[in-house]
Amino acid sequence: MTNNQILTTKAEPDASSMIETFRAIGYSIETAIADIIDNSISAEAKNIWINYDWKGKKSIIKIKDDGYGMNHDELVQAMRPGSKHPLKVRSLKDLGRFGLGLKTASFSQTRKFSVISKKKDYNPVYWAWDLDHVNETKSWELIQFTPLVSEIKNLKEQESGTSVIWYCLDRILKNTKEEDTEALGKFMELMEGVKKHLEMVFHRFLEQRKIKIWFQDRKIEAWDPFLRGEKGIQICAEEFLGKGDIVVKGYILPHKSKISEQTFKKASGPKGWNEQQGFYIYRNERLLVAGNWLGMFRKEEHYKLCRIMIDLPNTVDDKWQIDIKKSIARPPIKVQTQLKAYAKDVRAHAVNVYRHKGRVLQRKYPSFKFTPVWVEKQRHGKRFYSINRKHPVISEIIEEPSKQNINELIKFIEETVPVPLITIKESEEPESHGIPFENIEHELLIQKMEKQLKRLVNSGKSKDEAKAILLSIEPFDKYPQYIESLTEKL
Ligand SMILES: Nc1ncnc2c1ncn2[C@@H]1O[C@H](COP(=O)(O)OP(=O)(O)OP(=O)(O)O)[C@@H](O)[C@H]1O
Numbered sequence: 001m002t003n004n005q006i007l008t009t010k011a012e013p014d015a016s017s018m019i020e021t022f023r024a025i026g027y028s029i030e031t032a033i034a035d036i037i038d039n040s041i042s043a044e045a046k047n048i049w050i051n052y053d054w055k056g057k058k059s060i061i062k063i064k065d066d067g068y069g070m071n072h073d074e075l076v077q078a079m080r081p082g083s084k085h086p087l088k089v090r091s092l093k094d095l096g097r098f099g100l101g102l103k104t105a106s107f108s109q110t111r112k113f114s115v116i117s118k119k120k121d122y123n124p125v126y127w128a129w130d131l132d133h134v135n136e137t138k139s140w141e142l143i144q145f146t147p148l149v150s151e152i153k154n155l156k157e158q159e160s161g162t163s164v165i166w167y168c169l170d171r172i173l174k175n176t177k178e179e180d181t182e183a184l185g186k187f188m189e190l191m192e193g194v195k196k197h198l199e200m201v202f203h204r205f206l207e208q209r210k211i212k213i214w215f216q217d218r219k220i221e222a223w224d225p226f227l228r229g230e231k232g233i234q235i236c237a238e239e240f241l242g243k244g245d246i247v248v249k250g251y252i253l254p255h256k257s258k259i260s261e262q263t264f265k266k267a268s269g270p271k272g273w274n275e276q277q278g279f280y281i282y283r284n285e286r287l288l289v290a291g292n293w294l295g296m297f298r299k300e301e302h303y304k305l306c307r308i309m310i311d312l313p314n315t316v317d318d319k320w321q322i323d324i325k326k327s328i329a330r331p332p333i334k335v336q337t338q339l340k341a342y343a344k345d346v347r348a349h350a351v352n353v354y355r356h357k358g359r360v361l362q363r364k365y366p367s368f369k370f371t372p373v374w375v376e377k378q379r380h381g382k383r384f385y386s387i388n389r390k391h392p393v394i395s396e397i398i399e400e401p402s403k404q405n406i407n408e409l410i411k412f413i414e415e416t417v418p419v420p421l422i423t424i425k426e427s428e429e430p431e432s433h434g435i436p437f438e439n440i441e442h443e444l445l446i447q448k449m450e451k452q453l454k455r456l457v458n459s460g461k462s463k464d465e466a467k468a469i470l471l472s473i474e475p476f477d478k479y480p481q482y483i484e485s486l487t488e489k490l
């Protein structure tokens, strides 16, 4: 065929291999169900019901809503992969972007799914994708089928709504028999995970009572990562990034000692306290990324109280590289720098709260200043730790040194190495820690090097050997430049 003198030929995708590719996008069951719920929210649903019926490999999961639904043509369009162009401008409340979620999320878990929908003043309509049918016919063809005929009647009683029914869950229940209790246990565990995930992902909708989600007919509660409303949380001033359309707000959760055991346990969230620290990225209030430092910092115990909310509108999807599964978002470089600076401040506060424990006693007797053995110091912009000569035990030993109390002194120093302080500082600003004897007179250092060198040579070592040994002794290893002149002097 020619078109403007250019020869063309059709190269349409092969239906069954294309669908297999959809299946490999990498959804988990919880991210897949969340993607279906996105559609319900975009369709202005007030209630979403998730129900499952255990029948081994014939189990069914149904996600139903009371949103505005679809008529026949709209449903057929909705079932098409790529039903809307990703660059098409969407309503500001729309949680969709790619025109794929319904299909990719469903196919990630099932070989067959049907959608029944009813639009106001229309009769319910239904269509299904059946991967076996696609394989047989080799064509992009829907079948008019639903495994739950009663659901058509149920929807008829609603003004409008949609029901997505997954009925061949081969990914999680391949060849599983109904009487397999172990598999049932695993399935229930999986479902519990889904529930927790939904409580987290949609918490802002649930809190604001925009929607209710019913899980096996029981209403689920919001899980707020920021413990808003709890006593003792610290909220940092929000900042507006990008073109002013990205809002960042840091939360420092209360120290364990300030909240009840139950609140502390609940706040640990689906992944646990340490894992849940980091940025929480929301797109139109829907959580995309939960607890991730986006490669800027490591997750560390002493930052576990720090959670930072980032609010994105759906107009920045492209710049933030939102993925099909709605589980990845990557800030543009400029925003990354701003976020890092903001997070550094919040993290510094969070560390202070984390260290709260040691300060409690101090605060009990506020008139007495804490006397540490080790103190942090700055020398020409570099960080060092020194021994507090005014510490009562240290000063006593300095005044009256003896063989025995030198050992006691060493013991005191060893036992009080400020490991938490050093670790925190090191991970915050690794480059600002000075090397030994940096930025001070080297007289003492050189004197000690010379003494050791002489001792080695006097004990029969050759000059080269003595030099090599000296270079393997801390902190002489940092100053090889002195060794040559010292050996020449010998
Ligand atoms: N529960 C629902 N109620 C009403 N309309 C729906 C529902 N689910 C899907 N749709 C319609 O089907 C279309 C396709 O949904 P699908 O999830 O495949 O893509 P999307 O939501 O547009 O984008 P994304 O791929 O980002 O999810 C939606 O845009 C919407 O018009």
Ligand SMILES: [Mg+2]
Residues within 6 Å of the ligand: 035, 038, 039, 095, 096, 097, 100, 101, 102
């Ligand atoms: Mg969608």
